[in-house]
Amino acid sequence: MVRPYAVTGGRTRPGGAEFDLIALVVTAVPAEPEPPVGPEQGVILDLCRDNALSVAEIASALDLPLGVVRVLLGDLLETAFIRVSRPVPPALLPDEQVLKEVIDGLRAL
Numbered sequence: 001m002v003r004p005y006a007v008t009g010g011r012t013r014p015g016g017a018e019f020d021l022i023a024l025v026v027t028a029v030p031a032e033p034e035p036p037v038g039p040e041q042g043v044i045l046d047l048c049r050d051n052a053l054s055v056a057e058i059a060s061a062l063d064l065p066l067g068v069v070r071v072l073l074g075d076l077l078e079t080a081f082i083r084v085s086r087p088v089p090p091a092l093l094p095d096e097q098v099l100k101e102v103i104d105g106l107r108a109l
Helices: 039-050 055-062 066-078 096-108
Strands: 024-027 082-085
Touching: 024 039, 039 055, 039 066, 039 082, 055 066, 066 082
Parallel strands: none
Antiparallel strands: 024 082
C-alpha cells in the first residue's frame, strides 16, 4: 500500500488547471508505446482510452482520494496525455424561458 502523498510527490493541488467533479477526461495518446507514467496514471490512461469518464468516476475506480486524482490528472494534462472537457458554467446556459419558447415553437410546426 502506497500513501497518497507518495503517489503525488507530496503535492496537494494540481499544477495548472482545476478539475471539476463532472469534467470529462479522455486519453489523448495512442495505446502503444506506453508513455512513461506512474502506475496510477497508467490506470487512468487505460480507463479513459475507450470512453470519457468524469473526475469523480476516475477517483472511484482508483479508490483514491479526489485530491490525489486531481494532482495525477494535472500531471497528465501538462504532458498532453489526456484531454479534458469542462462543463458549461450555469451562467452560460440558455434561460429556461427561451427553451420553453423553442419547445412551443417546435410543437406548433
